[in-house]
Amino acid sequence: MTKKVVYNTNFDLYSSPAANWRDTILFHMAPNPPEPEQLPTCCREIVTEFSKEMLNLGDVLFQLLSEALGLRSNHLKEIGCLEGMDTAYNYYPVCPEPELTLGATQHTDTGFITVLAQDDIGGLQVLHRNRWVDVPPMSQGLVVNLGTLLQVMSNDKFTSVEHRVVLKGAEPRVSAISFFGIGYTLNTRLYGPVEELLSEDNPPKYKKTTIKDLVAHAYKQGLDGTSFLHHLKLMD
Numbered sequence: 001m002t003k004k005v006v007y008n009t010n011f012d013l014y015s016s017p018a019a020n021w022r023d024t025i026l027f028h029m030a031p032n033p034p035e036p037e038q039l040p041t042c043c044r045e046i047v048t049e050f051s052k053e054m055l056n057l058g059d060v061l062f063q064l065l066s067e068a069l070g071l072r073s074n075h076l077k078e079i080g081c082l083e084g085m086d087t088a089y090n091y092y093p094v095c096p097e098p099e100l101t102l103g104a105t106q107h108t109d110t111g112f113i114t115v116l117a118q119d120d121i122g123g124l125q126v127l128h129r130n131r132w133v134d135v136p137p138m139s140q141g142l143v144v145n146l147g148t149l150l151q152v153m154s155n156d157k158f159t160s161v162e163h164r165v166v167l168k169g170a171e172p173r174v175s176a177i178s179f180f181g182i183g184y185t186l187n188t189r190l191y192g193p194v195e196e197l198l199s200e201d202n203p204p205k206y207k208k209t210t211i212k213d214l215v216a217h218a219y220k221q222g223l224d225g226t227s228f229l230h231h232l233k234l235m236d
C-alpha cells in the first residue's frame with residue numbers, strides 16, 4: 001500500500017543531476033485521506049484544515065480554468081482533476097554557501113495545477129522571457145502554477161510555468177503546497193488534449209498518458225531542469 005505520509009530530503013536524489021537544499025513532508029490527502037492518527041500530532045489539525053480549504057479552492061479554480069478553455073465549467077472536475085490531491089510542506093534550511101546551490105532546481109510541476117503559499121522570506125522565481133523573475137511573497141497571497149498535464153490537456157493553450165527556488169541566505173524558508181493530480185496514481189483515466197478543443201486546425205500535439213505513467217517518468221527524470229513535455233509530444 002502506498003504510504004500516506006512521506007518524508008524526504010529530495011524525492012529525486014538518485015535521478016536528478018543536483019540535489020535540492022530542502023526537506024519535504026508530503027501527505028496524500030485525496031481521494032483517500034490518511035486516518036487522523038496516521039498524521040503527526042504536531043500538525044494533524046492544520047494539515048487536515050489546509051487540505052479541506054485547498055480542495056474547496058481547487059473546485060473553484062478548475063471551474064475557472066474550464067471556462068478559460070471554453071469548456072463547460074464542470075468539465076475538468078468531471079474528468080477527475082479534483083480527485084487526487086497531495087499537500088507538501090517544504091523546509092529550506094539556512095545554507096552556509098547559498099550561491100553554490102538552489103532550494104529547488106528549475107522545473108515545471110507535473111500535474112494539473114499547484115497551489116502554493118510561501119512565507120515572507122522569498123526565493124520563488126519564474127522564468128519569463130528567458131529571465132528569472134522573483135515572485136515576491138504576499139501576505140495571504142497564493143501562487144497558482146499550471147502543471148505539465150494541464151498544458152497537455154489544453155493542447156498548449158496554457159503553458160506550464162518553469163520555476164525554481166533560490167536561497168536568500170540568512171533565514172530558513174517554508175512553503176505549503178497542494179499538488180492536484182499527481183498523487184492519485186490509481187486513477188486509470190487517460191489524459192491527453194481535450195477532444196472538445198481539437199479540430200482540423202488544432203490537431204493533438206501530445207499523446208495520452210495515465211497519471212501513473214507520467215509520475216513514473218517524472219520520478220525517473222527528476223528535477224533536471226528540462227520539461228518532460230517532449231516525452232508526450234507527438235511528431236509534427
Ligand SMILES: O=C(O)CCC(=O)C(=O)O
Pocket residue numbers: 090104109116118124163164165174175177
Ligand atoms: O517552495 C516553493 O516555493 C516551490 C517548491 C516547488 O516548486 C515544488 O515543490 O514543486
Ligand SMILES: [Fe+2]
Pocket residue numbers: 107108109114163
Ligand atoms: Fe514546483
